[in-house]
Amino acid sequence: MNSSSLRAAAIALIVHAFMAPCAGGYTFDSIVPASGGCPQPGHRNLASGASINRRWSTSLPATQSILTTAAQGTPAQLDEMETTIKQAFDAWTGVSGTLLSIGTLANGLAPLVRTSAQNACGNDQGTNADGLNTICFNQSSAAFAFGVLAFTRTLTADGPGVSVGAGAPSAFAGEILDADVQFRNDGQEKFATPGALAAAPGAYDLESLLAHELGHFFGLDHSAVWRALMFPYAPPPGTFLGSRPSAQFPDAPLAEDDRTGLRVLYPDPSDTVHAGTISGRVFPANPFALAALPSPSAGGSVTGIFGAQVVALDADTGVVIAGVLGGWSCDATNLPAQFDGSFRIERLRVGRNYKIYAEPLDGLAQPTDVRNVTGGLCRADVPPACAVPAMNTNFAVRIRPSP
């Protein structure tokens, strides 16, 4: 079966729907542990008893124009920036049904502290892999290339007992040990706090960028769900996407997909509201369409659509509740990962009806946008060997009822 016939094939979506509490993989950065096994999603360790440290560098660039605030005077500017950073964090900790929720895990996040070190995120002098989670606006990292404005770097352990700097050893594969958010400081672009954005139309909304970056801080990768905060596109300068956080709705900038992802990573075991799961597999209508694909492992084959975006809509409101990147499954007793078209959407609100659809990543969200998700499904140095197939974007969508 050649690629053209695959392109012409419609997919049949067979949903084995059931509603039961469950935990497990979603569209997060994942890693096969050094000791072998199934890919594990990257996330923070909230069970260690130690709170997650957070600090930001108050050493601002000499070109102050890249950081626009409404307040006048340095102390007031710092306060305004710190408020913006806190609100960006609050967007995530304000999600109900997670261990990050305020009051559920009081020790989860340490207070946001200030550091005056100019290059607290990384100074190329060997101190940046320090286990400290930092936001910096005044960096000299050699990583910046022409045209790169900001990025987030996370360090994740591939097994227990791994540590960086003075941080505690990891408890599991996938534990995020260090994350640094770095903004370019050469004056090419501007960033503005919410209070200053209206008067700085050429500036990026600092709160929107930070809230997105902090999604990576907690372990989320990009989402292909439009309007999700983790969708890999930001609002144009001078604007922001979604709503501003408020005391009543601190998670207002987030979409349901963002909330669902966080609930899967940090589930509150006492949460009985978001305890539903829908799982299934995505197949081509013509199963022979997969026969020409390269074998991903010895004796293995691709037996389902790999890389489909599977989305759950609230049947009554049409709101996108969650989207996952589907296409594989893993059983620790039957390694390696199988590229069988499996998907699993978890932490759905119970008592609601959902409609499910699958679509290829051939729109504005691309396979390259989620490379960190799929790249960890196989590991060259850990048997049994496997190779991640190319994501399948050559299929059309046709929905039919499940049998």
Add this chain to the structure above:
Amino acid sequence: MFSRRFQLVRALAVVTMLAFCGAAVATTLAHLSVEQMTSAASMVVRARCVSTEARWQDGEIWTFSTFETEEAWKGIAPAILSVRLIGGHAGHLISTVPGVPRFRRGEEVILFLEATRTGDFTVTSWAQGTFRISRDPRTRLERVTQDAAGFAFLDSATHQFRESGIRNLSLDELRERVEAAGRLTGSKQ
């Protein structure tokens, strides 16, 4: 009914998205045209990846990819290139930076490169300065797709956002644009 409704929802979403979406933010990139990248890069090469290695250096994990230069479209390129990019898997730690291109041995790419202060090279604007080469299975013609295809970028001149990634472009066409921008037809190997 569902199918028709879904199509409508999706169409509306795409239209609205085109109106609102901006730059990738996990790594935020400023929009650069091929011509701007050509100007910013010290070299533009067609190269084949021969090895990759991630290791610690100066307190950070870097992935060093070694390339054999096949053609130089701008600048005078050495036969063997070392490209340094942040992130990678070293020891028992994985350093992740969304937006940074990764390469596989044997892969052919077009790279816009700039020298680093450590004597090797980095890719101009990361995903934006990386083009993967593929061959049409029927015609055997070579085509290129930018890693950042699908991103929408800020046009610094107009401060407007637009989708501008290059997807499935003829390799010859990209080369002509680079060479026209660089006016360096004499630098080919």
